[in-house]
Amino acid sequence: MRHRNSWVIISICVLFLNGCAIFQDYTRKSAPARLAVSIGDYAGALNVFPPSAVRGGDKILIRMERGTLLQDMGKFKDSTVEFEAAAALIEAAERRAVISASRTAAEAATLIINEKTLPYEGADFEKIFIHTYDALNYLMLKDLGGARVEIRNAYRRQQELQDRHYRELEQARKEARASEWEGLFAQAEPGTYERLAQSAQDVQSIYQNAFAYYISALVYELNKETDEAYIDLKKAYDAAPRCRFIQRDLLRLSRSLHYGDDFERWKTLFGAPDQAPQDGIDIFVIFEAGLAPYKEQLTIPIPTASGLFAAAFPVYQFSPSSVLAGRVRCGEQTETTCLVSDTDAIAARNLLDQFPILFAKQIARTTLKAVATHQIDRRRGAGTAFLANILALITEQADLRTWSTLPKQVQIARLTAPPGTSRVEIAALPGGGERSSLDIPAGTKHFIILARAPDGVLTIQSQAY
Numbered sequence: 001m002r003h004r005n006s007w008v009i010i011s012i013c014v015l016f017l018n019g020c021a022i023f024q025d026y027t028r029k030s031a032p033a034r035l036a037v038s039i040g041d042y043a044g045a046l047n048v049f050p051p052s053a054v055r056g057g058d059k060i061l062i063r064m065e066r067g068t069l070l071q072d073m074g075k076f077k078d079s080t081v082e083f084e085a086a087a088a089l090i091e092a093a094e095r096r097a098v099i100s101a102s103r104t105a106a107e108a109a110t111l112i113i114n115e116k117t118l119p120y121e122g123a124d125f126e127k128i129f130i131h132t133y134d135a136l137n138y139l140m141l142k143d144l145g146g147a148r149v150e151i152r153n154a155y156r157r158q159q160e161l162q163d164r165h166y167r168e169l170e171q172a173r174k175e176a177r178a179s180e181w182e183g184l185f186a187q188a189e190p191g192t193y194e195r196l197a198q199s200a201q202d203v204q205s206i207y208q209n210a211f212a213y214y215i216s217a218l219v220y221e222l223n224k225e226t227d228e229a230y231i232d233l234k235k236a237y238d239a240a241p242r243c244r245f246i247q248r249d250l251l252r253l254s255r256s257l258h259y260g261d262d263f264e265r266w267k268t269l270f271g272a273p274d275q276a277p278q279d280g281i282d283i284f285v286i287f288e289a290g291l292a293p294y295k296e297q298l299t300i301p302i303p304t305a306s307g308l309f310a311a312a313f314p315v316y317q318f319s320p321s322s323v324l325a326g327r328v329r330c331g332e333q334t335e336t337t338c339l340v341s342d343t344d345a346i347a348a349r350n351l352l353d354q355f356p357i358l359f360a361k362q363i364a365r366t367t368l369k370a371v372a373t374h375q376i377d378r379r380r381g382a383g384t385a386f387l388a389n390i391l392a393l394i395t396e397q398a399d400l401r402t403w404s405t406l407p408k409q410v411q412i413a414r415l416t417a418p419p420g421t422s423r424v425e426i427a428a429l430p431g432g433g434e435r436s437s438l439d440i441p442a443g444t445k446h447f448i449i450l451a452r453a454p455d456g457v458l459t460i461q462s463q464a465y
Contacts, residue, residue, distance in 0.1 A: 287426075
């Protein structure tokens, strides 16, 4: 019976391999879109992810990619449709009964083949970004009610995902050999673990996102809910304490809310606040630089009773960027944007946090393949066992799916322009050669600018309140 089961496994694998889409390399698939984004061709990038591609195991990921690109093109309503469809699909998948025929079969397939047999549901940090970027869509549509809904969704998801991750992590740590992952990872390709760990060191938790909190604070302030805005600013400060615009807003709001003790505390930490012009124009800039990391495969040899077996894991590769920051010029004022969200660091932290869980699954998969190959060797001979080993090697592929069109960094700037100011200029640094000037409509109280510069090519969207 075991002999027959081994051949059933091999037959299933062969059928999967025969042109099955799950063995496609998503990094290669998304490369043309990333190239198009790097030169500011968002329509060209969108063609890589047409509506017809929203199907199968990658449909959530394709919707996330489409949502980003449509936002970059200023098609905020269409972007919202994609983000909200992706969020609904993710939550439906999470609500699905843990024990069901389809889920059990799919998870069993991950033990036989690899993680790519499961539909992609997004990394935890991606699930939080969906709601943050959707809130930004609503801001650009002047729909503060919709933005508040997405803010609440982001809060809820952060807590739900954090709780679930800790449960999964605790379970993974109970598995035999669970503690081996870090040592084997570090030995497999010297420098890879250190590079990820160094990138992730400034991110204490992916479930506390300064960008999400700062967008939330802006929405609350525009809605004249300054108490709520102040609470979220403090959370943003905890996640990004070096951002001077968060510091300035803490000073400004604590003073306007008459929180004397808080104001004195912030003044001690940051210095006395500058005097802003009375009835000035609040200019808020969201500046997206570079491109998010992509995934490549790292092969790690795992020792078993039957010898060494190669196990495949995904690792992030970081994309260099020629853009370091944005410059905002308005009248006599000039500000440089500062970092609130580093996708490289967040992705690296997310992967390192998930690695014990991935490793526990990989140990189970490697053990299953080793036992099956050993049985074939005993029952069918070395030749058949050799073929089984080749099949095991071919099917051992890392899941390289990731939200590839996100920016590398999100930076912000905020300044108060004198009343009557009519123009603001945005430039990418260093160099500042690529710049854009925007007209500020008369009567504007708040002016929101969304700028993206993947590789120096600026794309600007704006909204006046």
